[in-house]
Amino acid sequence: MAHSHSTNIAAARAGRRFKKDYFWAYLFISAPIIGFMIFGFIPICYSVYISFTKFDGFSSPELNGLDNYRLLFEDPLMRKTTANTFYAALGIPIGMAISLGIAIALNQKIAGIHFFRTAFFLPAISSVVALTLLWKWVFNSDFGILNQLLGYVGITGPAWLNEEAWAMPAMIIQGVWGGLGFNMVLYLAALQGVPSTLYEAAEIDGAGVMQKFRFITIPGISPTTFFIVVTSIIGALQDFVRFRIMTGGGPNFSTMTVVYYLFENAFRYMNMGFASAMAWVLGIVIIAA
Amino acid sequence: MAADTVKPVPRRHKNGDYFKKTIAYLFLVCGAIVMAVPFLWMLSTSLKEPGVVFEMPPEWIPETIIWDNYKLVVTESNLLGGFLNTLAVTLPPTIVGLFASAIAAYAFARMQFPGKNAFFMALLATMMIPGVVLMVPSFILYKYLGWIDSWKPLIIPGMFGAAGTVFFLRQFFKTIPSELEDAAKIDGLSPFGIFVRIMLPLSKPALATQAIFGFLGGYNDYMGPLIYLNSPEKYTLQLVLATFQDNYNAEWTLIMAGSVLALIPTIVLFFFAQKYFVEGITMTGMKG
Numbered sequence: 001m002a003h004s005h006s007t008n009i010a011a012a013r014a015g016r017r018f019k020k021d022y023f024w025a026y027l028f029i030s031a032p033i034i035g036f037m038i039f040g041f042i043p044i045c046y047s048v049y050i051s052f053t054k055f056d057g058f059s060s061p062e063l064n065g066l067d068n069y070r071l072l073f074e075d076p077l078m079r080k081t082t083a084n085t086f087y088a089a090l091g092i093p094i095g096m097a098i099s100l101g102i103a104i105a106l107n108q109k110i111a112g113i114h115f116f117r118t119a120f121f122l123p124a125i126s127s128v129v130a131l132t133l134l135w136k137w138v139f140n141s142d143f144g145i146l147n148q149l150l151g152y153v154g155i156t157g158p159a160w161l162n163e164e165a166w167a168m169p170a171m172i173i174q175g176v177w178g179g180l181g182f183n184m185v186l187y188l189a190a191l192q193g194v195p196s197t198l199y200e201a202a203e204i205d206g207a208g209v210m211q212k213f214r215f216i217t218i219p220g221i222s223p224t225t226f227f228i229v230v231t232s233i234i235g236a237l238q239d240f241v242r243f244r245i246m247t248g249g250g251p252n253f254s255t256m257t258v259v260y261y262l263f264e265n266a267f268r269y270m271n272m273g274f275a276s277a278m279a280w281v282l283g284i285v286i287i288a289a
Numbered sequence: 290m291a292a293d294t295v296k297p298v299p300r301r302h303k304n305g306d307y308f309k310k311t312i313a314y315l316f317l318v319c320g321a322i323v324m325a326v327p328f329l330w331m332l333s334t335s336l337k338e339p340g341v342v343f344e345m346p347p348e349w350i351p352e353t354i355i356w357d358n359y360k361l362v363v364t365e366s367n368l369l370g371g372f373l374n375t376l377a378v379t380l381p382p383t384i385v386g387l388f389a390s391a392i393a394a395y396a397f398a399r400m401q402f403p404g405k406n407a408f409f410m411a412l413l414a415t416m417m418i419p420g421v422v423l424m425v426p427s428f429i430l431y432k433y434l435g436w437i438d439s440w441k442p443l444i445i446p447g448m449f450g451a452a453g454t455v456f457f458l459r460q461f462f463k464t465i466p467s468e469l470e471d472a473a474k475i476d477g478l479s480p481f482g483i484f485v486r487i488m489l490p491l492s493k494p495a496l497a498t499q500a501i502f503g504f505l506g507g508y509n510d511y512m513g514p515l516i517y518l519n520s521p522e523k524y525t526l527q528l529v530l531a532t533f534q535d536n537y538n539a540e541w542t543l544i545m546a547g548s549v550l551a552l553i554p555t556i557v558l559f560f561f562a563q564k565y566f567v568e569g570i571t572m573t574g575m576k577g
Contacts, residue, residue, distance in 0.1 A: 024480040028396035031389035035449020043426035105313035119321040130548035189571040283422040
């Protein structure tokens with residue numbers, strides 16, 4: 001009995017000490033949790049409600065049932081901007097292939113690795129606004145450097161940003177150029193994580209360069225590939241700033257992305273209900289990805 | 290037997306190695322040129338006389354270098370004011386938010402309390418919520434709070450910390466051995482004391498990485514200021530730069546000079562803190 005009594009006291013003491021620890025722990029996590037409640041959870045719930053209303057941001061919202069969601073499927077611009085967003089996402093596989101190539105080249109124990117890494121990485125840290133202005137000048141049809149360089153090899157370049165057919169390819173080129181560095185750093189880390197013993201064993205078995213790439217490198221880096229695919233898709237679905245500055249969505253809406261259209265609806269046409277419905281459909285697609 | 294292990298391994302692939310390296314260099318040099326040309330073109334344009342820009346063929350190194358473009362951009366536009374505004378809206382959330390995230394990360398990494406997993410999952414869930422979903426309702430909330438056309442929406446929410454930073458730092462804190470903490474507990478240090486005196490000093494590299502990414506994100510942010518700010522005198526650097534398009538219609542020398550100036554702070558930061566960038570990215574990549 002005496003024994004169990006003393007353990008009870010110990011347990012009670014421990015309990016008190018734990019309670020004090022709980023206090024500290026809850027205090028420590030309070031800021032992000034409260035921040036999430038105020039600036040995350042409440043707005044998100046409100047946004048669900050708004051998506052079922054007609055709301056201009058000033059007068060009080062009027063419930064209109066599923067009208068916003070129905071309109072999403074009927075609105076031709078919605079269809080067009082969705083198609084544009086997928087078109088723009090063509091840059092993802094192109095950019096991934098090039099950045100993997102760069103990472104493999106950098107992984108050959110090359111001198112000047114820091115120089116090359118910096119060169120490819122610089123756009124990743126640069127202001128999107130500055131880079132977009134820069135590329136707008138690069139794509140300038142008469143005086144831009146791209147058409148001048150094409151001229152040297154006898155090609156008359158198109159009026160990139162002013163032609164419906166060429167504006168999106170221009171955006172893809174710029175996007176690939178800007179995204180190489182980030183993916184290259186990820187791939188380089190992944191390549192360095194593939195055990196070299198695997199390559200040595202394969203060499204002993206007489207595997208060629210392509211076989212080693214196909215059966216060791218690709219499986220070895222597949223988690224990173226998966227990560228890049230997912231983050232790139234999420235990024236592409238929300239890509240907006242560079243389109244707004246480079247083309248303003250034109251010509252003839254050929255470069256207006258879904259998020260850009262959402263922004264226009266919310267803050268230009270003040271269709272906040274419709275914009276919220278768009279945001280939810282897009283958000284669900286992103287979460288599913 | 291011993292001689293056997295010392296014997297150099299025959300290098301069958303020596304010629305193949307040279308071949309591979311040559312191809313690698315060729316590929317990298319071409320790539321680096323493609324990366325560098327637009328930047329050099331920007332620099333070159335920013336140092337030209339306005340008319341020279343429209344001359345064919347273009348001069349890569351301008352005959353007369355015109356520094357006046359930079360002087361003009363700084364004195365005429367609000368670029369400098371925008372830079373100061375950017376610092377004002379970026380530094381407080383970066384510093385305070387980092388502290389809030391770090392202390393929460395410490396609790397999640399090292400302390401036991403009921404509901405820990407539920408709270409952590411709730412935070413992780415916020416990372417899953419795409420920014421677009423929050424765009425409209427946040428605006429409505431800030432309007433309700435009377436925060437529109439002020440810096441508050443850019444500063445205050447960030448001060449509560451960020452889920453991604455909590456997650457990253459939690460992973461880092463878990464790698465720190467707990468002996469020091471145990472010793473400090475025996476010495477009677479409070480959990481707050483342990484965090485400030487022991488964990489923070491041990492976590493400088495991880496904190497630096499997060500601070501740099503936080504600052505960079507704030508410095509380069511365009512969407513937030515675009516939605517919340519109306520008065521030009523409150524504009525951040527990126528907004529001021531974006532107005533160059535309209536204000537300096539086709540005056541590419543000035544637009545490029547402004548862009549170069551806007552890039553300089555991040556490029557300087559990158560050169561001084563390169564290893565943090567690489568570590569930060571690879572660590573976020575590895576969690577996937």
